Amino acid sequence: MIVWLNGTFGAGKTTAAQELLDLLPGSVLYDPELLGSGLRLMLPAKRFEEVDDYQDLPSWRRMVVDTAAALLTEVPGPLITPMTLLRQEYRDEIFGSLAARRIPVRHVLLHAEETILRQRIAQREQSPGDAAAHASVRRWSLAHLEPYADALSWLKGDAHVVDTSHLTPRQAAERVAEAVRSGAGACEIVQTPEPTAETLAAGVLLFDDQGRVLLVDPTYKAGWEFPGGIVERGEAPGHAGVREVAEELGIELPSTPRLLVLDWEAPQPPGYGGLRLLYDGGTLTDDRISKLLLPDAELRDWRFVTEAEAERMLPPVRWNRLRWALRARERGCPLNLEAGVPVG
Incomplete structure (x- = not known):
């Protein structure tokens, strides 16, 4: 199983994922962002100039599924996946391919109001570290607030929503764990087996x-x-x-x-x-x-x-x-x- 923690930056995906590891026995952290970083090292820079985000790469979307399937041969799961996914067609492609491999998905949206998100983004910039790097992350995070707002109509209809506006990371993780145990967020996608021949x-x-x-x-x-x-x-x-x-x-x-x-x-x-x-x-x-x-x-x-x-x-x-x-x-x-x- 995959517990896909969706939501924009500042919703608490990463911190909730770490806490969730203690609450779901056998779970491991699976971060598809690492696959994007790997592709940046392997693909020509010119290829990345052709896309806005590594999620636009068909190879990344395929690797997300293939890597998840490979990990589940090594560990019992579930895989805890804190990953923003705002384009519905990419959700279809990834979740549909997982369904074809008989890998169930629990889609959970960690949501917070925009004012809360902006406060958290600002607090991140004030934390110790490289000021230039923090400013870059802040610009990137703020730029994704509008696409997130645009995607909310389908996200709220597709995922189980946990409002993290006034929750600690532990409390958010507990809500997610409870939802997973009850079967909430299950993606009832038709399971079309991947072909093995013409x-x-x-x-x-x-x-x-x-x-x-x-x-x-x-x-x-x-x-x-x-x-x-x-x-x-x-x-x-x-x-x-x-x-x-x-x-x-x-x-x-x-x-x-x-x-x-x-x-x-x-x-x-x-x-x-x-x-x-x-x-x-x-x-x-x-x-x-x-x-x-x-x-x-x-x-x-x-x-x-x-x-x-x-x-x-x-x-x-x-x-x-x-x-x-x-x-x-x-x-x-x-x-x-x-x-x-x-x-x-």
Whole structure:
């Protein structure tokens, strides 16, 4: 298990984490910031100039998961992880990958009002040590107050909140330990096993009466996607698409939809690639749209978008697949793609 202590600077994550080690038997401190420091030593400086923070590096997010899994082969856990995580898509990617490895997460937000946070940041600067270094940390900490405020709407809905405004580090840790023992902060993310070989996946395109296509926002990974999923062993791909639409959105398609695109996705480590099929699920009436369901553990949101809007929302590989699927729908003839390029 991982007890992820979230919150901005001044909320008391580090001090509460140290106290928590005494309260949760077998627990060890796991600080992903060390992975960021290591990447700074290993990656070219030019790479860091391209990002605002090491959390923007895909390698850091993957290492967070891989290192946690490795640590849990050495110690019983839980891992106490005091780490600010304000971007929801990064939370999805990291927590979803942990869920895929069957590593449960308790997400706890240590929160304090902004006036309290500013007082604590100022007190840190007045402590003994390098004045220039303290000033740099203070600027960094203050700069993160606004992004933290912006993230509170989803953080409070996702995590168990412990208000540390008037708590000592020990008291905060006791509240966290009590929450962990009661199961609070559990992240009910769908556990999609990480592939170990090439996979076959079926997606279904659904449209509204304006010709816009439906995209969904999974909780277990970053980015928008088409309704659909991995084809199970012995299952027909078209049936898998119908099943996934019913499971994800509560929509029962009357028959197997028409194939639009078959795309071979090239393996790109750590991904294995495989075959990706997109089907035409047809146009949904306003009545059916009003009855769309979202399973909390799997999908956060859905949206009908134009082709231009989809280009801004989808990663390039999915956007390219959608682009050709829409052309195939216009022509009434399926397309065979290899790595997103039509063949034959």
